Amino acid sequence: MIPRIDLHIHSTYSDGIKTPAEILNEVREKNLAAFSITDHDNAGAYFEARELLKEGDPELITGVELSAGKGGEDLHILGYFFDPNSAFLASELERFREIRNQRGALMLQELRKLGIDIPLDMVIDIVGKSAIGRPHVANAMVQAGAVNNMDEAFIKYIGLEKPAYIPKANLTPKDAIDLIHSAGGLAFLAHPRIAGASKYIREFVGYGLDGIEIYHPYHFSTHIKAYSKLTEKLLILGCGGSDYHGREGKYGAIGSQPAPYDLLSAMKTKVKIKD
CATH class of the missing domain: 3.20.20.140 (Metal-dependent hydrolases)
Structure with a gap:
């Protein structure tokens, strides 16, 4: 083999x-x-x-x-x-993770404008050792009962060009x-x-x-x-x-x-x- x-x-x-x-x-x-x-x-x-x-x-x-x-x-x-x-x-990766966390917080702000209040602490608990990404936000939305599943979160709210989407600040x-x-x-x-x-x-x-x-x-x-x-x-x-x-x-x-x-x-x- x-x-x-x-x-x-x-x-x-x-x-x-x-x-x-x-x-x-x-x-x-x-x-x-x-x-x-x-x-x-x-x-x-x-x-x-x-x-x-x-x-x-x-x-x-x-x-x-x-x-x-x-x-x-x-x-x-x-x-x-x-x-x-x-x-x-290591320092650059840490900087990128901080940018990801800032982006995640902005997505939560946009969701609040739409009547969906997801506490930042809930997302941080899901994130663990990582940095905030859209899957973490989607997971929190499911846990909060805002959507039925993660796919719905992306399709309706945080997918590309959706109302709570925030573009990445990429290299x-x-x-x-x-x-x-x-x-x-x-x-x-x-x-x-x-x-x-x-x-x-x-x-x-x-x-x-x-x-x-x-x-x-x-x-x-x-x-x-x-x-x-x-x-x-x-x-x-x-x-x-x-x-x-x-x-x-x-x-x-x-x-x-x-x-x-x-x-x-x-x-x-x-x-x-x-x-």
């Missing part, structure tokens, strides 16, 4: 429902060779998971998913193999790539099929993008083949993962994507070259 990897997993440090310990247990059960917890603007799960590793466990790779924007579109840049002790990266893609590189890491464009991100690949390679996510639940066999050929043509790397969040209908289960270990081997080679 070809060793498989999952380099795109979300935990309770962002908008996932499982703790790093629970993720590690599932990674073990799925017999994965390596994994990375790539929370939104938060690398804290790495430290918690690292403390739980035992001899013979799958490899744990540092990971993060940075929010970026271009042309009014939300894009995500994955970072791997960065120094987890980078003071600059530029170049700044996101530069930030990952500043900590010695590799930068990848996440799920390029989503939000029309594919059209930016060549431009981002010019900024120093190291690769693209090839394997993803929203990438079918035709996309995987096309993206694999593109990485060869542009002399960039590929990565892949489940984009696991744990919510029903949200991307894939841990280990669900057939991302081969060879992708990780190529990433390791480039990291050594960069050193």
